[in-house]
Amino acid sequence: MARIPVAKTYKIYIGGKFPRTESGRYITLEDKKGHVIANVCRGSRKDFRNAVVAARKAQPGWAKASAYLRGQILYRIAEMLEGRREQFVAELVQQGATKRAATKEVDLSIDRLIYFAGWADKYQQVFSAVNPVSSSHFNFSVLEPTGVVSIVAPDETSLLGLVSNVAPTIAGGNTCVVLASESKPLCAVSFAEVLHASDVPGGVVNILTGQRSELTGQFASHMDVNAIVWCDGGRKAGREIQELAAENVKRVIKRARVDWSQESAQHPYLIRETQEVKTTWHPIGVSPFCLSAAFDLPQEYLSSRPGSIRAPSCWITVAPQNVPSLAHSASDLSLTQP
Numbered sequence: 564m565a566r567i568p569v570a571k572t573y574k575i576y577i578g579g580k581f582p583r584t585e586s587g588r589y590i591t592l593e594d595k596k597g598h599v600i601a602n603v604c605r606g607s608r609k610d611f612r613n614a615v616v617a618a619r620k621a622q623p624g625w626a627k628a629s630a631y632l633r634g635q636i637l638y639r640i641a642e643m644l645e646g647r648r649e650q651f652v653a654e655l656v657q658q659g660a661t662k663r664a665a666t667k668e669v670d671l672s673i674d675r676l677i678y679f680a681g682w683a684d685k686y687q688q689v690f691s692a693v694n695p696v697s698s699s700h701f702n703f704s705v706l707e708p709t710g711v712v713s714i715v716a717p718d719e720t721s722l723l724g725l726v727s728n729v730a731p732t733i734a735g736g737n738t739c740v741v742l743a744s745e746s747k748p749l750c751a752v753s754f755a756e757v758l759h760a761s762d763v764p765g766g767v768v769n770i771l772t773g774q775r776s777e778l779t780g781q782f783a784s785h786m787d788v789n790a791i792v793w794c795d796g797g798r799k800a801g802r803e804i805q806e807l808a809a810e811n812v813k814r815v816i817k818r819a820r821v822d823w824s825q826e827s828a829q830h831p832y833l834i835r836e837t838q839e840v841k842t843t844w845h846p847i848g849v850s851p852f853c854l855s856a857a858f859d860l861p862q863e864y865l866s867s868r869p870g871s872i873r874a875p876s877c878w879i880t881v882a883p884q885n886v887p888s889l890a891h892s893a894s895d896l897s898l899t900q901p
Contacts (some may be wrong), residue, residue, distance in 0.1 A: 579765020
């Protein structure tokens with residue numbers, strides 16, 4: 564009796580799991596000859612909402628992870644993708660690519676993961692700054708993750724375009740919900756399996772398959788999404804996305820008409836686009852009111868000491884031999900005018 568091969572079920576990927584779509588619907592994929600390749604889940608708005616909940620839950624922990632750890636996990640993703648290289652080439656060929664083009668796309672995807680793994684612990688040094696100010700302050704700016712990012716991945720380069728947008732997003736400490744290619748979704752689901760085996764915490768990357776006409780509006784309008792990256796669509800689609808994103812002042816990042824196979828399509832500014840700038844002011848010196856609160860000193864004590872300053876807007880300096888952080892009592896403090 565001839566053996567019946569086990570057909571692969573292409574599911575969505577939410578919170579580190581592979582559930583079936585809430586809608587129970589599916590999309591039938593066919594090759595150029597009209598033969599059925601696979602049935603793929605047709606994601607719904609409920610699936611997207613579940614994915615956003617998972618991404619929001621995972622975001623604080625992923626943002627607190629060290630940049631070195633995020634880089635190591637990205638490198639691990641590349642290792643796992645390398646190990647399943649032939650599978651991805653075969654899936655791209657199934658969806659209409661030539662063997663040569665498919666091999667090139669998979670190799671570029673692996674190299675792109677390595678590229679952003681290398682930048683994961685270096686972009687802060689490039690984009691952060693100590694700012695000159697004309698007052699008694701230290702002022703510096705650093706980058707922080709935007710939060711949850713929704714990504715409408717490119718339709719044509721179903722693997723390379725997906726990797727080129729997901730890798731810089733998670734390298735910067737964000738979590739994401741991705742809408743995979745509508746016409747060529749097989750590699751996106753298989754890439755989710757690679758993520759699952761690569762120490763990526765559940766919820767950091769969530770991948771949906773489905774129709775763009777149904778889900779793009781949800782990706783742009785959801786109130787708990789902080790930014791949207793869209794890679795396909797004309798002027799009309801872009802205007803609609805921007806209008807919907809304006810409801811909660813969501814950042815809109817347009818990456819349409821990008822040739823992801825070019826070297827110019829990889830650069831650290833892709834990480835920078837999904838980051839917020841936090842600027843911190845640190846005073847030089849100690850406020851009398853800060854000393855009063857820190858050392859439980861009455862205001863009358865500070866204002867009666869020789870050399871102290873009464874005005875709350877002024878700052879005092881502390882003698883080098885008596886640093887406030889090392890002082891144990893009021894008698895240890897030596898207050899002088901700046």
